Amino acid sequence: MTDQAVDTNGPAGPAGTAETKEPPDVTPPQFFGRERELKALQEDVAGAGLDTLAGRKAARARVLLIAGRPGSGRSALASELARRLAEPGDYPDGVFQVALTEPGGERVPTERTARALLDLLSVAAPPGAHEDELSEMVREAFAVRRSLILLDDAVDAEQVDPLLPDNPDCLVVATSTGPLTGIPGVRPCTLGGLDAGSAVQLLARTIGQVRITVDPRTAEALAEECGGQPAALTLVAGWLAARPGASVADVTGRLRDQPDDPEQPSGDRPLARAFRLVHASLPPAAAGILRLLALAPAGLADAHTASALAGCSVSAARTTLDDFVRLGLLRTNSAALPQYELPGCLAPLVRAALEERERPAEIQLARARMLERTVRRLQACRAVTDPEDSPARRRLAGLPRSLRFPHPEAAAAWLRTREPALLAAARTAVRDGDLDTLARRLVAALVRALAVHRGTEEAAPVLYGLHGLVLDVAERRDLPREKAAALLNLADLDARTGRTREALARYRAALDAGRAAKDLYATGRAMESAGGAHAELGDFSRASDWYGRALAQRLTQGERADAARLYGRLGAVHTYAGRYGEALRDWRAAASGHRRLGDLPAQARALSEAARVQEYAGRPQESLHTCREAVELARKAGDLRLQAALELRLADTLDRLGDPAAARLHRTTADRLLGED
Secondary structure, X not given: OOOOOOOOOOOOXXXXXXXXXXXOOOOOOOOOOOHHHHHHHHHHHHOOOHHHHOOOOOOOOEXXXXXXXXXXXXXXXXXXXXXXXXXXXXXXXXXXXXXXEOOOOOEOOHHHHHHHHHHHOOOOOOOOOOHHHHHHHHHHHHHOOOOEEEEEEEOXXXXXXXXXXXXXXXXXXXXXXXXXXXXXXXXXXXXOOOOHXXXXXXXXXXXXXXXXXXXXXXXXXXXXXXXXXXXXXXXXXXXXXXXXXXXXHHHHHHHHHOOOOOOOOHHHHHHHHHHHHHHHHOOHHHHHHHHHHHHOHHHEEOHHHHHXXXXXXXXXXXXXXXXXXXXXXXXXXXXOOOOEEOOOOOHHXXXXXXXXXXXXXXHHHHHHHHHHHHHHHHHHHHHOOOOOOOHHHHHHXXXXXXXXXXXXXXXXHHHHHHHHHHHHHHHHHHHHOOOHHHHHHHHHHHHHHHHHHHOOOOOHHHHHHHHHHHHHHHHHHOOHHHHHHHHHHHHHHHHHOOOHHHHHHHHHHHXXXXXXXXXXXXXXXXXXXXXXXXXXXXOHHHHHHHHHHHHHHXXXXXXHHHHHHHHHHHHHHHHHOOOHHHHHHHHHHHHHHHHHHOOHHHXXXXXXXXXXXXXXXXXXXXXXXXXHHHHHHHHHHOOHHHHHHHHHHHHHHHHHOOOHHHHHHHHHXXXXXXXXX
């Protein structure tokens, strides 16, 4: 929940007058005031820590805390401090920033913040890793770095402590509303309002010096009325900038006339009054869009999000969002792909206005429109990667132009920029539980888009979380088919990252769900995968039992290709277990199945494995004959690489039989085949 910053980008012109569809210009930020606080914080960094004073070597990174109310500019102060500390090169390995609170006020789980830091460090985190494992990876990554870590908007010490590096060369700067009790040696800096000079300077930057010069006393009174809060001053300045004929005295009087909420803490009232002033001055349509932005996932919106929420055109939504930036209600941080952010200090006020002014049915309808638009954009994002004449591209051509992407690179850039908001939308939709059908479609579309643009391996950590969301919906709605699919996907990722026992438990649960759904594919897949998990654990008896069950189902269904593959898996586990007679029988059954299917390379591989088993069983002549049969099949198939591998195996067998001359001939043949390949 990032505060409205002191170093805010001021309005570029009067609200409502912009004709361009481009985002407002983003000018370099300027920082006002807080010099005393900055000096104290920098002295704390340079000063000796408590461990040093006690004669001990510091074991962990030092923690500086900037505490203040939402809207006090604590995040901006932390960023400015980080910038000044990093400039001399004291932290050559970089500055890393993550938020610990959602715009809606919910705390971000440590698992997600740890993953975010690892992503910034370009450290691959395994999908499905637990919070403790990820926290340990963060500490290990920073143990060899000299970095500055900015943890924004911490709720309590329990969020900060797992992320603290065991490295005194690192520095952690945290922001919070109050103290972080429980972290030893934390150095707090508590913020009040800006001093009068800095507050007036902030106003002048937005509205110009003239209106300040003609009435400097009133400007100081306005700053005092705003409590010196940068967020409140920014909103008031935006209101004045949109009204060139209004004076500082006008807005000061209007601000004083705004009613206070007696249940609200006195320190929060200046920002609430400033927001009510700006909100009340908006045209009804614009005010409605602003209120609906409380539904924007992760507080991030683009023109399509606002368009869907309000039911207006994309161009009208973009113009309104740009006006909000000029009023200080939103920030934008991307010129190439405009994305607008609702400041965290304003999010509770916008949400309260939404709940006060809009009916629940209208809110639900707006949320449904937003999710439906998001699904269509994701479908377009994936479809643009298909061939021109594919059914997906033909369907894509029927979408409105504003929903389409000109080329795959544009779609990938959009997906990369919007990924945090898309993931937040999926989590929120599943958590709410009122729009489960749309939530399922959204998750499915997001999985497909990520897989095609990033690849399943790279996107695996994100996909793991999405499959978990599918499982939540399936269990809540009692959808056994979807439950089985989600469990299989999660189990596959568990198995791939070495959590074999967890994978096995999920395969068993997927089998139960598949049986409940009468889904033969899911049950067969679950039994086969359970066999693979037992084989990985070295329990070959259970592995052969599960493979046998899966094989029986495949044979009953007449699925000959799957049956041939399962015969091979049975042959492999019997080989590992030393049951060579059963292994040879299964490999020959696999070869026979592939022969009936006309798959010569697969038949050759199966016969090659049968030859290996015969050699293990002490039957070298039979092994030689079978291996020659496999080589001939590979030659007929025209698979030079497979033929070369089998020639080498044949050479090894001849060496063991005491015929080195023949072995050399086969090795020469293998070298020639590889050269031709």
